[in-house]
Amino acid sequence: MTDAAMRFGKAPEELARILDRAPPIMGDALRGETRLTGRWGHGALHDRLPGMEGHVVITYYGDPQDIVWRVGQQRLAGATRAGTITIIPEGHDGRWDIAGPINVSHVFLTRARLQDCADQLAGGKSVELLARVSFDDPVAARVMEMLGREAAAADPSARLFVEQATDLLCTQLMRGHSSFKALEPAVDRRGLADWQVRKVTDYMRAHLDESIGLDRLAGLVGLSRFHFCTAFRQATGRTPHEWLVTLRIERACQLLAGPELSITDVALAVGYETPSAFATRFRKQIGVTPTAFRRAL
Structure with missing residues (x-):
């Protein structure tokens, strides 16, 4: 050694x-x-x-x-x-x-x-x-x-x-969780307040199986679409779409841990219309396919 x-x-x-x-x-x-x-x-x-x-x-x-x-x-x-x-x-x-x-x-x-x-x-x-x-x-x-x-x-x-x-x-x-790409709120606090990020996140989690538009998210915190996107990125370091994708894949991992739903059902439950689109995004985020992830559990 x-x-x-x-x-x-x-x-x-x-x-x-x-x-x-x-x-x-x-x-x-x-x-x-x-x-x-x-x-x-x-x-x-x-x-x-x-x-x-x-x-x-x-x-x-x-x-x-x-x-x-x-x-x-x-x-x-x-x-x-x-x-x-x-x-x-x-x-x-x-x-x-x-x-x-x-x-x-x-x-x-x-x-x-x-x-x-x-x-x-x-x-x-x-x-x-x-x-x-x-x-x-x-x-x-x-x-x-x-x-x-x-x-x-x-x-x-x-x-x-x-x-x-x-x-x-x-x-x-x-x-x-690193200096490469941190998920912490940005030091520049001109973006959304913590409660606003939580409100948007809670809405996303409650509607993962739906198409979520920027106008709807911006309306939750009383901002225009343009100012919402800018403020969200300042507060979180990521775009609303990147944030939503992370929440969808995290939920997918939880659903894949159980045997109740098929891969297609999991894909639909987290907002993907086809298993192939879901598998492509899942592999990009996690590094393995949904099938391989479930098999390893």
């Missing part, structure tokens, strides 16, 4: 120091010294965690608990809900206050593994992850759930699946 890998291996040890039990690392290290845990649980936490080498990504299961992370002057708070993730970027220290007990799974990512993805998506530019606490991302959370389940399997096909799913997770982190 390289010196860097040995230092990265201390990340689980640092967590074990402040938790009531050590993270149960599963299987051998993956490419780039990536390590995984399955689903496990620990108690409440009220302690300071020093900066670690490598990134830690966490998802949650079971009943929600309050969680607060204080990093310098920044306070990040949320609840440990299913479908959310927490990201501790490399070198970020801070005080954690987490009610317990909670059920979690972890992915320990080296900078090198994430940079492999950056080399393809960002032309090799250095990419930094954003600190997140219980941030809504059903796609990343679902991938992590699959990783935790498959990591214990010993057959070669499981190893291949885990490596590919880890690449998918890295892509999702790059797209939604």
Whole structure:
């Protein structure tokens, strides 16, 4: 093992120091010294965690608990809900206050593994992850759930699946939680207010199976179509169409997790008139077809 890998291996040890039990690392290290845990649980936490080498990504299961992370002057708070993730970027220290007990799974990512993805998506530019606490991302959370389940399997096909799913997770982190393309509101606050973004988002979620026009969305917040598009992008960093597509695909992932609906029914439920149009968009967003995604669950 390289010196860097040995230092990265201390990340689980640092967590074990402040938790009531050590993270149960599963299987051998993956490419780039990536390590995984399955689903496990620990108690409440009220302690300071020093900066670690490598990134830690966490998802949650079971009943929600309050969680607060204080990093310098920044306070990040949320609840440990299913479908959310927490990201501790490399070198970020801070005080954690987490009610317990909670059920979690972890992915320990080296900078090198994430940079492999950056080399393809960002032309090799250095990419930094954003600190997140219980941030809504059903796609990343679902991938992590699959990783935790498959990591214990010993057959070669499981190893291949885990490596590919880890690449998918890295892509999702790059797209939604990094300096490459952040989903956070823009620093320039001349755009929509938070309540306006929530109102538009709630409307989109309630009408995913319909054709949603810009005029209707603009009317929800009392703006012209032109000013709405500009203000929405200033507030979210994305166009209304990009935002809607993300919500549709996230909902599709949730529906695909159950056996009740066919691929065609899922496509119609999230606003796509044909399975082929749905499959094309799904693959572009997630990296695999809806059929492959469902088969892997």
